[in-house]
Amino acid sequence: MATQIVMDRTGDTRHNFDAKNADALLKAEERFRELTGAGFTAAVRTASGEAVVKRTFDPNAEETLFFPRLVGG
């Protein structure tokens, strides 16, 4: 089961989906596009635990984290 984690005011919202299911994958890809289009940054973790930013949807990613656009504080 793969997960897309979206940071929001509730802490985070998790969308779990079966990466082997074509429909679920399509929906996840759509969500990815919507969020990145809205300014969110998508990041995944490599096997070594390092974070890597993704510009395109990675169907093999087990966990993708989305955080909103950064602004000066």
Added chain:
Amino acid sequence: MFRQPLRNAKERLRLFLSECGRRARVLRDSLRRQPNRIDPSLRFVPGFRYGYWEREARGLELLKEWLSPEQFAQYDAKSYFEVIGCHSGKRYRVSRGTSMNIHELDGARCPCVGWCFVPKGHLVAGDIMLAQKIALETNERGALAVANRFPVSTGRRNMLHYPAMP
């Protein structure tokens, strides 16, 4: 001639700072005892108040999942963790907080410049720190381009250290 008044002023300042520290500790302890306490800056965000602690805890859990083992150990012990900028190789300290919580460290690992950038929206501390960590580790220049700099007080010199103008 001025030695004695200077000494007196120094002593008064020491007492004043000591009293400030004591009051801050009292305030912190009293706030900890209030379970429904919320960050005053978030008080007027609709729907934010309820379940504040649950959201905080979830944010911290997520942060801990994404920290490296070294960062996790450091955060667990000191409430901050250090990250290395992907472009400059500089070291940054991300402290627990929601703003003005990033300090660039010099060669002696002392804070020399403060940086402030946060993800847009009202997020909890754990989420903010995680976004800051990923941003510095994957797109340091981009993060610092939007960030605001602020001076930090250095213990070594006991004076404000102002960053150079860009």
